[in-house]
Amino acid sequence: MSKQGYHHGNLRQALVASALALIEEKGPTGFTLSEAAKRAGVTPAAVYRHFEGREDLIAECARQGYLIFGDLLDHAWNGGKPSALAAFSAVGRAYLAFARKYPGHYMAMFESGISPNRSPELAAVAARSNAAMERATQALMEHVPPEKRPPVAMVAAHVWAMSHGVVELYAREGNRAPFAPADLLESGIGVYLRGLGLIAPD
Known part of the structure; x- marks a missing residue:
C-alpha cells in the first residue's frame, strides 16, 4: 500500500483500514503492529503517534x-x-x-x-x-x-x-x-x- 493516507494527514484511519484487513486475514490476534504499519506504508514508530499499541488499534x-x-x-x-x-x-x-x-x-x-x-x-x-x-x-x-x-x-x-x-x-x-x-x-x-x-x- 502506498503512503497516500499518510500524505493526506489520515494516517490514523489508514492504520485502522490496515488492521481491519489483517484481522480478516489472520484474526484479531494473528498480526503485529509492524505488519499494520507496513501495510499502511509507514514505519512502526509512526503508529505510536496515534495508538499506544496493537490492542489500542x-x-x-x-x-x-x-x-x-x-x-x-x-x-x-x-x-x-x-x-x-x-x-x-x-x-x-x-x-x-x-x-x-x-x-x-x-x-x-x-x-x-x-x-x-x-x-x-x-x-x-x-x-x-x-x-x-x-x-x-x-x-x-x-x-x-x-x-x-x-x-x-x-x-x-x-x-x-x-x-x-x-x-x-x-x-x-x-x-x-x-x-x-x-x-x-x-x-x-x-x-x-x-x-x-x-x-x-x-
Missing part, C-alpha cells in the same frame, strides 16, 4: 464497528414498523448482515478479547448497540402478558447469543451450514417467540 476498529452496528440496528428497527414482530426479525437479520459485510469490525468487537469497557468512548458505542437490541425487545415483550413476561435483558441476550452462534458456526466463509444462515436464525427466533406465545403455532 484493535479497540479503535471495534469502536468504529459499534458505530456502524448501532446504525444498522436502528435502521432495521425502523421505529417498530410495520409491526414490533417484523421489526424485531429485521434486527436479527441486521446482525447477520453486519457480520457478513464487516467481518474485520465484527471480529475486533466480539473475538479480540478487547473489553467494551476499555475506554469510555468504546463503552458508549457498545452500550448504544445493546440499547438498540433491548429497545426492540421491550416493544415486543409488551405483547406478552405481564405474568408470563421474562426480563427484557434476558430475552435480548438470548437473541443476541443465537445470532452470534449462527455467525460463528455457519456464516463464516468456508463453514457449511445445513440451511442458509438467515433461515437458521429466522427459524430459531421463531421457535423462541412461539414459546412466548408471540407467534401462533404452525
Whole structure:
C-alpha cells in the first residue's frame, strides 16, 4: 500500500483500514503492529503517534464497528414498523448482515478479547448497540402478558447469543451450514417467540 493516507494527514484511519484487513486475514490476534504499519506504508514508530499499541488499534476498529452496528440496528428497527414482530426479525437479520459485510469490525468487537469497557468512548458505542437490541425487545415483550413476561435483558441476550452462534458456526466463509444462515436464525427466533406465545403455532 502506498503512503497516500499518510500524505493526506489520515494516517490514523489508514492504520485502522490496515488492521481491519489483517484481522480478516489472520484474526484479531494473528498480526503485529509492524505488519499494520507496513501495510499502511509507514514505519512502526509512526503508529505510536496515534495508538499506544496493537490492542489500542484493535479497540479503535471495534469502536468504529459499534458505530456502524448501532446504525444498522436502528435502521432495521425502523421505529417498530410495520409491526414490533417484523421489526424485531429485521434486527436479527441486521446482525447477520453486519457480520457478513464487516467481518474485520465484527471480529475486533466480539473475538479480540478487547473489553467494551476499555475506554469510555468504546463503552458508549457498545452500550448504544445493546440499547438498540433491548429497545426492540421491550416493544415486543409488551405483547406478552405481564405474568408470563421474562426480563427484557434476558430475552435480548438470548437473541443476541443465537445470532452470534449462527455467525460463528455457519456464516463464516468456508463453514457449511445445513440451511442458509438467515433461515437458521429466522427459524430459531421463531421457535423462541412461539414459546412466548408471540407467534401462533404452525
